[in-house]
Amino acid sequence: MAHEGNRAAWLISLPLAVASWLGAHCLAYWLVSPTGGQHMGLHAEGGHAYLGYTPALAVWALALVVAGLLLCVGDGLKGRRPSRPPVRLFVLLPPLGFAVQEHLERLVATGGIPLDLVLEPTFIAGIALQLPFALAALLVAHALNTIGFGIGLVLASKLTVARSVQGAARSLVRLPERPILLSPAGLAPGRGPRAPPEG
Numbered sequence: 001m002a003h004e005g006n007r008a009a010w011l012i013s014l015p016l017a018v019a020s021w022l023g024a025h026c027l028a029y030w031l032v033s034p035t036g037g038q039h040m041g042l043h044a045e046g047g048h049a050y051l052g053y054t055p056a057l058a059v060w061a062l063a064l065v066v067a068g069l070l071l072c073v074g075d076g077l078k079g080r081r082p083s084r085p086p087v088r089l090f091v092l093l094p095p096l097g098f099a100v101q102e103h104l105e106r107l108v109a110t111g112g113i114p115l116d117l118v119l120e121p122t123f124i125a126g127i128a129l130q131l132p133f134a135l136a137a138l139l140v141a142h143a144l145n146t147i148g149f150g151i152g153l154v155l156a157s158k159l160t161v162a163r164s165v166q167g168a169a170r171s172l173v174r175l176p177e178r179p180i181l182l183s184p185a186g187l188a189p190g191r192g193p194r195a196p197p198e199g
Contacts, residue, residue, distance in 0.1 A: 008075065008148070009083040011068030013090070013141045015061035020137035021094035021130060025101065028126035069148040076152015077159075085141035094130040094137075102126065 075082040102123055106113050117123055 006083045008068045008071035009085050009141075009145060010089075011064050011071065012144050013068075013085040013138075015064045016137040016141050017089050017093045017134065018097065019061060020090070020133040021097045021101075024094065024129035024133040025098055025126055027133075028122055028129055032121045032125045065144065069144055072145055072148025073152040073155070076149040076154075077156045079153070079156065082145055082149055085138055085145060087138065090134040090138040090141075094134045095127055098126050098130055 072082045099118075102117065103113050106117060
């Protein structure tokens with residue numbers, strides 16, 4: 001039982017946590033460009049070439065969120081509260097993912113990783129933005145969990161009312177269990193009670 005609730009929470013939370021770190025990454029590069037125009041050009045050509053796959057990744061992320069939402073609706077139908085989004089995922093994954101991503105991008109773009117990468121303004125801005133973005137993603141995950149569960153509860157109550165109405169309708173039209181039989185003698189014509197004798 002708890003296993004299904006955990007699965008719903010992870011299906012919703014994981015794509016949102018990844019989206020929060022990538023969103024913070026993009027905003028950091030928009031706010032603070034890496035130093036040196038040549039370096040920025042190399043980084044855009046090599047390090048960020050994977051951004052061409054963003055639409056496909058967004059479709060997969062949306063599919064996972066919808067699947068998690070449907071599982072939350074199912075939990076609501078069963079009256080079983082789903083697990084809460086894993087807070088540790090939002091605390092750990094975005095900054096670690098961002099740090100690994102920055103190092104890999106630099107390695108792909110330049111063939112090496114500078115020792116002072118973590119001191120660059122873009123890296124510092126990206127790390128600083130991870131917390132607010134992760135917090136927003138956590139709130140969205142919690143809201144989706146709650147909405148899915150609420151929809152399931154509403155559907156469950158409507159199904160319960162529909163079943164009770166159907167049961168009441170069946171009881172109103174129920175036929176008696178044993179039919180009432182009339183004797184043939186009472187139904188024969190001219191066989192009524194005798195008249196009193198003539199005086």
